[in-house]
Every structure is written in structure tokens, then in C-alpha cells.
Amino acid sequence: MVASPFSPSESPDQTLARDTIFALSSGAGKAGVAVIRVSGPGVKECLHRMTRRRHSELPADLPKPRRAAIRTLVHPTTGDTLDHALVIFFQGPHSYTGEDVAELHTHGGVAVVRAALDALASLPQFRMADKGEFSRRAFDNDKLDLTSLEGLADLLSAETEVQRKQALRQAEGALYKLCERWRTSMVRSLALVEAVIDFGEDENIEEGVYAQVRDSVYQLAEELRGHLADNRRGEIVRTGIHLAIAGPPNAGKSSFLNLLAQRQVAIVSDQAGTTRDVIESTLDIGGYPVVISDTAGIRESGDTIEMEGVRRAKERLAQADLRLILVDAHALLDGGQVSCHPAATDRLTSTLQHIGIGPVPGSSSAWPVNPDLIVLNKWDLVPPSARPRLLEQLTRHHPLARDGHVVPLSCLSQDGFTALLDRLTGRLRAAFDTADLANPGITQIRHRQHLRGCLEALENFLELEEADVVLAAEELRRAAHCLGQLTGRTGVEQILDALFSQFCIGK
Ligand SMILES: Nc1nc2c(ncn2[C@@H]2O[C@H](COP(=O)(O)OP(=O)(O)OP(=O)(O)O)[C@@H](O)[C@H]2O)c(=O)[nH]1
């Protein structure tokens, strides 16, 4: 958990005014163990009234903080034994919420849990927690900032390894710490600029203070720019990487989707133009969440419905994060053979041109999309003797096929599928690896907006002259405020006070 370095102390009155909240924190329904969490000023009283040492009628001592203790759980008024439970006590502020917290690990039966919850509800000023209320209290008590809370929410809904890791890092406060480092630097600069305003003529102000501030703001702006130029990696991993499969009709695109998904998601047939709509399936590929779109085969057609499908296919291809083009390898051959040197290469070029990739002669409507992988499907139909030559010719002579961008595959026999998956995972890792610990990613549009606002203010600052020192202070204040909105920690005065006390500028 992240403790704010600037946590304001809560007055005892505020604490007392609060209800004690409780909830079943583990999943609902029958289970081996259930965890009931209790937080608030009444926790000690609750443990005193509801727990006994085993085989004893006497109230048990409060368990040592953070140590599990076995207790008999009883009803606070009737004294009925409810269960034997493992009890853990966390003394505020060293707890998740920052208040006194107890965890009761009871047997997971539905009736046991209900009895325990009913017993808790009978205590004065105790009530069931609202949704997210424990985390809300953690935020109010400066135990968590907004980005950590968002990370926690993402962690609860993470479906793949990469999402889990990213969410965990954010929940642990990596983004928060980075933002606080930036914000502290900005507030420090602000303090110096305000010192220049207040004591500008004073001999106690060092020479060159303003230049120092400019340097540090310049560096900060560079760092923020670098952070914003992340190709939206974190956001994409959070919501799913969009991979489009496109290609000519009958290349085997739907067969490939079905192979990836390991079930019959899309209709496969030998009729060209089978797929019309975009068909989506969300899969876990090497730990990455990937939303795969199978699309209509791209070709000219008189059929208005098919043309709408083709339009959607092109649109999807243009918007995708990753593009996989599937072609029929057999169609690149000349009567089953790799004929004179440039033929297969030319055929690939023309196949790609037909689906709008690469320069289209005499057309201004070519869109500049580059495939991330070109899959040569129906490899089983390529005679084994022709395979090495075909591959060599393409990788050597086709500009889009170089650097291992071409992979042979047979959806029919599944030959080449494992190699293709490895290649795909490699591409995903290259494009979306978020494991850079020193550089926690931005995972929400909201983060990006506040960072942009912050950068804008810093850039405005850098355009000002030293004479505009009042405006300069205003921009720095705005920059720090933007970051404060990102983390939910907007207080500037506390940092300022702490810094001013170090400057020794007062007489
Ligand atoms: N021999 C062979 N046939 C394949 C392979 N992959 C797919 N096919 C066949 O090719 C035909 C077309 O497959 P689909 O998956 O429908 O192709 P598509 O690209 O989705 O076609 P459209 O949706 O019409 O654009 C079907 O008869 C498949 O069985 C393969 O690797 N080898």
C-alpha cells in the first residue's frame, strides 16, 4: 500500500463520527473459508464482545496486530457460539483502510456467514459496507491514491497475465509514485519562482535561481513527452489489443480464427465471400488480451451486402493495433511450381494491392497500412519441393515479407501453427510490453488528458521570459494541479510549506 508522504492527520472526532462497516470480502456462495472484513472505530469493541479464547467463556484478549489468532466467535448479545474463526487485527493507521480493521476467517458455509453478518449488524453503529466503501475509506485516509484505486479495480477484472501484472503494478502505486515525484519537482520549482517574486531584489536569493528552475522544468517536460509517446500501450493492454485478420476471399481467414479460438466461431465454406460482417473473438495469446476480428474477403463485387462487408473489413484493418494478412500460398504458385524468379513475388504484391496494401497504380485511395504478419495459408497445397524456394524468394525480394514477417501455415493440418503463435506473441511483446518497472505506463485516457494538460502548462512556462515571473508561477501551479487531478492529491500548500522551511529565505 502507498502511504502518502503528505498525509494529513485525522482528528479523533472525525474518526468517532464514522460508522464501523463490515462485509463479506471473499466470494459469495458456499466455500471452504469466508473472509469477513470489518473497519472502523468499533473494531476493538467488536472483537472484545464477539471473540472468546477456545474452550473459555471469557472474552479473549485483542490478538496482536497482524498475527492470526484462533478464536471462538460468539453473538455479542446472546453469547451463542457462531463458529471457530481465524481472527486478524490490523491497528489503524497500519491497515488497508487506515482505520482499525479486523478480518474474520470463518467457515465458508452460507448459514455461518449469515449468522456472523447478523451478529455484526446487531452492534451499535455497525452497518454493511457499501460497494467499494473500504477502498473509499482507504482513499479518504490517504492510504491509496486514485491511480492505485484504478489499478485495484483493473486487478479485480484482469483476465490475462499481462493485464494482471500491469494492474498490480499500478495498484501498488508505481504510477502514483512517478506522478508524485514529478509533482514534487514542479512544486519545488513553483516555490523557487514564488521566492523570486517575493524576494526578487533580495540579496539572499541566489543568482541564477530562475535559470535553475527553467532547466528542471525543461527536463521534466522532456520526461513527460517521452511518457506520452508510448503508443497507448498501457491503455491498449488494459482494454484489449485489436488484431484484424484480413485478406482475399477464401484465403482461410475464418478457418484461422476458428483455429486460434479452438472452436467454430465463424462459418467456413469453399464459397468466396462467406464472411460478411466483422466477427470478433477475445483470446489470451501469450498472456496478452487480444480482440481478434475476422473480416470479409476484400474484393470488388456487385453485391451491395458484400461491399458493405468489404468496407467494414477495410475500416477494421485501418483501426487495428495489429494487422495479420492471410493469403493463399498455393495461389502464388505457377501451376504448382515456383516459376521464374520474380513471379511469386509479383503475385504477392498484386494480391496485397488488391486488398489495398502497398501502392495501387493509378489510385489515390491507397491507405498506408503495413501488415505486421503475412501468413501464407494452405501451405499443405504447396508441393514440399517448392516450399523452400517460395519462402526464400518472398523473404529475399518482397519488401513487406522481410524480417520474418512471412509465416507459412496450414489451417487444415495445423502445421506451422505453433511457430505462428510464437511469432505473434513476439510481435505482441515487442509492441505492448509494459513490464518496464522504472516506467509505469499510462493505462487510462484520463491519465493521458491530465498529463497532456500538465505538459502544455510546462511548455507555456518555457516560452515565458524571466520578467513574466508571475505568469510563470501560474503555469507551474497549473501543471502541478493537472498531476494532482491525476492522482487525486491536489494539495500544494503542504509541499510548499515543507519546501519553504528548507529555503532559509525569511529574515
Ligand atoms: N487445403 C487447405 N484448405 C484450407 C486451409 N484453410 C482453409 N481452407 C479451406 O479454404 C476454404 C475457405 O476457407 P474460409 O476459412 O472460409 O476462408 P475465408 O478467407 O474466411 O473466406 P471468406 O470469408 O469467404 O473471405 C474452405 O473450404 C476451407 O476449408 C488450408 O490450410 N489448407
Ligand SMILES: [K+]
Ligand atoms: K469462404
Ligand SMILES: [Mg+2]
Ligand atoms: Mg471468412
